[in-house]
Amino acid sequence: MSKALQGHRARKRFGQNFLQDETVIDAIVDAIAPEPGQPLVEIGPGLAALTRPVVQRAGHLHVVELDRDLATRLENATEFQGKLTVHRADALKFNFSELAATEGKPLRVFGNLPYNISTPLIFHLLSQVNTISDMHFMLQKEVIQRMAAEPGSKAFGRLTVMVQQACQVLPVLEVPPEAFDPAPKVDSAVARLVPYSESPWPVKDRATLNHVCHMAFHQRRKTLRNNMKKLMSADELESIGIDPAARPETLNVGDFVRIANWVTEHERTL
Incomplete structure (x- = not known):
């Protein structure tokens, strides 16, 4: 030194x-x-x-x-x-x-x-x-x-x-x-x-993905139906292939990106 x-x-x-x-x-x-x-x-x-x-x-x-x-x-x-x-x-x-x-x-x-x-x-x-x-x-x-x-x-x-x-x-x-x-x-x-030069899971807005993840994991023991209700209904989750009764850690990266992109496309208020 x-x-x-x-x-x-x-x-x-x-x-x-x-x-x-x-x-x-x-x-x-x-x-x-x-x-x-x-x-x-x-x-x-x-x-x-x-x-x-x-x-x-x-x-x-x-x-x-x-x-x-x-x-x-x-x-x-x-x-x-x-x-x-x-x-x-x-x-x-x-x-x-x-x-x-x-x-x-x-x-x-x-x-x-x-x-x-x-x-x-x-x-x-x-x-x-x-x-x-x-x-x-x-x-x-x-x-x-x-x-x-x-x-x-x-x-x-x-x-x-x-x-x-x-x-x-x-x-x-x-x-x-x-x-x-x-x-x-x-x-x-x-x-x-x-x-990645191109992500396997292209996201429209990274800040939205961060917000979605924060909501989903804030109470890990609760289902997505409960955690995401301010952004998406159970029917809306189902419409993009997400089980509303699932817990957040059972989803994969692509699932969260799909939720975030839906939220961006539908201009839901964060």
Whole structure:
């Protein structure tokens, strides 16, 4: 670690857990497979555990860092001079589409995401998914299980539908707590998300799909007849091949997209 990055203590308010296991770091960087000329963006570089080897392979990297102290340290680190563009910003508000337009090609996004913002950050990225070629994220293992879940499982929910409608979800590796400092109280994992050039389930409006999923899964034990009644009647659900007596987790991604597209076409008020 360069002198510029030494002495920083993890801050709870930023959800910081710094990756330190070299074997895990190597496996993640191999999975990303960065190459020169690619527009790579790291969210939350922290103490540069992934930043360093990625820069060595790619030659240049954009990083989005909210912690002002860490941003300053990264800017001042001699090893990164001319190789790092530091964006002092909240990743939840960062305009990835604008950066992709500047770069002239889709972004490759990666990071060890703070667990406290991982789900809203995934949703923020999905809203700009047309400007992203792939994503590699370290997340709480439970979150990755939810993203990759099959219909009928307890893990299947709003996150599953929203991610799988837009991306292929490919688990990469599992990471134990001792790979971090400080060690989190949960297991972690890495997943690759690859946006579809054309989704198997084209959706007319992603915000409507999100709203439909929120309504459907808000009370998981209730049937769709109950959960969706403010948007669609039981007869209307049946008209598009959806069983009103079904529970939400028994549907598949295509079913939710079909509901969302019907709602959009019929201009139902959300």
